[in-house]
Amino acid sequence: MSAASAFACRRCGQCCRGEGGIVADERDQQRLCAYLGAARETFLAAYTVERSGKVFLTVGADGNCVFFEAGCGVHPARPDICRAWPFFRGNLIDAVSFALSKDSCPGIEQGASHAAFARQGAAYLQARGLVKSSQAGAAEALKLSPAMLAAMLKADPDDA
Incomplete structure (x- = not known):
């Protein structure tokens, strides 16, 4: 996949x-x-x-x-947190959180690996300017450090 x-x-x-x-x-x-x-x-x-x-x-x-x-x-004007779902920090860094989201979100492919999901999510968030670093009032779910983002983008999507 x-x-x-x-x-x-x-x-x-x-x-x-x-x-x-x-x-x-x-x-x-x-x-x-x-x-x-x-x-x-x-x-x-x-x-x-x-x-x-x-x-x-x-x-x-x-x-x-x-x-x-x-x-x-x-x-067309929805908040960034809505634009980002399901690519929240917890789902991107934690395989258990990702697995739980698979149960409630029909858009997440059941056969998708966590690495593939994290890579897609990091690229999606970055391309759309949805990553928040430390902005006051920003959703915690969108706060990713540059190192975390880089690691996700380098992840092998074929890793299960």
Whole structure:
């Protein structure tokens, strides 16, 4: 299996459900405000909650992201954390976390090795400017050191 085939999004919305916490950093907030045509203060009051110094999108009573309705209602402007799923740091560096994500995300190929997934994920995050180093308010799941990123990109995707 090639590294390029370890994950292909099926747009099923499984990742839009639950209380995991969708962090919306400054860049995300600007993008969402522009897309929604909302002033920042209005956006923050209507769609977010602050916890531990970070801004999170709220979830509805159904447990879905506030913008999820038969698909993502803000897909072109979705936060970086949403753009990055399932290529979160935990899934990239921990084979057990990766295996658990395979159970809930139908886009992760069941036969994909952790090395292939990590290599694809590192390349995907890097190409799209989604890697966060130490930005305040950024999602922890997107914080990868340059050394971690380089190691993943060098990994042999055929390693199981």
